[in-house]
Amino acid sequence: TTLIKSTSNEVVSTANPLTVFESSSFNKDELRIKKSEYRESFLSFKRGPEMYTWEGTSKAIKRGYDIYLVAFYTQENRFYLKTFSESIASGNNTLKLEPHDRHDTFISSLFLMDLVGEGYIDSPDKLDDLNMIYPSGFSLALPYTQPQNIVETFDVKKPEFTFDGSFESQLLSLFYKVETNPDEAIEDAKNIPKKWISDSSRNTLLSILEIRKKQD
Numbered sequence: 001t002t003l004i005k006s007t008s009n010e011v012v013s014t015a016n017p018l019t020v021f022e023s024s025s026f027n028k029d030e031l032r033i034k035k036s037e038y039r040e041s042f043l044s045f046k047r048g049p050e051m052y053t054w055e056g057t058s059k060a061i062k063r064g065y066d067i068y069l070v071a072f073y074t075q076e077n078r079f080y081l082k083t084f085s086e087s088i089a090s091g092n093n094t095l096k097l098e099p100h101d102r103h104d105t106f107i108s109s110l111f112l113m114d115l116v117g118e119g120y121i122d123s124p125d126k127l128d129d130l131n132m133i134y135p136s137g138f139s140l141a142l143p144y145t146q147p148q149n150i151v152e153t154f155d156v157k158k159p160e161f162t163f164d165g166s167f168e169s170q171l172l173s174l175f176y177k178v179e180t181n182p183d184e185a186i187e188d189a190k191n192i193p194k195k196w197i198s199d200s201s202r203n204t205l206l207s208i209l210e211i212r213k214k215q216d
Contacts, residue, residue: 066123069108071159079149079161081108085124103136105146110134113163115173133175133208143199167196182213 025033026041036042041058061068065086072080082104107130114121121127147165154160170192177185189205197205 006101023206038115050075052116065154067111067121069111069129071161079105079146081105081161083108083127085127087124101136102144102146104142105141106139106142107131107134109161109163109165110175113165113168116162117172117178122174124136125128129178130175133178133212134171134205135208138201138208141198141204143196143198167192170196177216178212182209182216185209186213 025038025041027033027037033040033042036057041061044057063086068084068086068088070082070084080101108126110130111121111127121130144167147163147168148162149161151160151162170188174185174188177188186206186209189202189209192202
């Protein structure tokens with residue numbers, strides 16, 4: 001796990017009424033860094049036409065894992081998560097993290113719950129499959145708030161994210177049945193309580209499951 005702590009200092013110039021933000025990056029030992037080193041990422045501010053964004057560079061991450069997870073957080077229940085495959089991590093590629101993309105955090109939460117449970121999502125192909133069954137059109141139409149991090153003690157230097165949402169557990173249970181028992185998966189989708197799912201999301205999910213059943 002690599003922790004990057006970035007701070008933003010507000011600098012007000014008397015000559016220029018505009019507010020200027022500066023970002024400083026620190027490693028897990030709280031030493032300031034000016035570039036990406038081995039197993040350390042570097043964050044820098046980029047000012048766009050309408051907003052500031054952080055650009056992260058990781059030039060020497062540890063190789064050999066099938067799936068990687070990135071977490072941006074300020075505290076235990078203010079976080080953004082994204083999972084991606086080894087092929088993206090190992091190549092000379094750019095990983096674009098869209099601001100406020102709830103779908104990334106939604107999928108990553110399911111992945112982390114599976115990781116400490118069934119361990120079924122153990123390859124990039126199965127992660128892709130999870131995204132196919134629950135695409136952004138499904139997740140973004142949900143009356144959904146991200147699950148609470150129920151870790152007993154949250155340490156910003158060694159962050160842990162642990163979830164135990166009833167809705168997420170039901171979605172994982174349904175996902176496990178897609179290949180082995182598609183009819184039961186469809187029935188499960190029909191029976192998800194209305195308080196958790198919108199009509200639009202349910203229809204999207206049922207359509208995907210019916211198509212998947214015909215393909216199998």
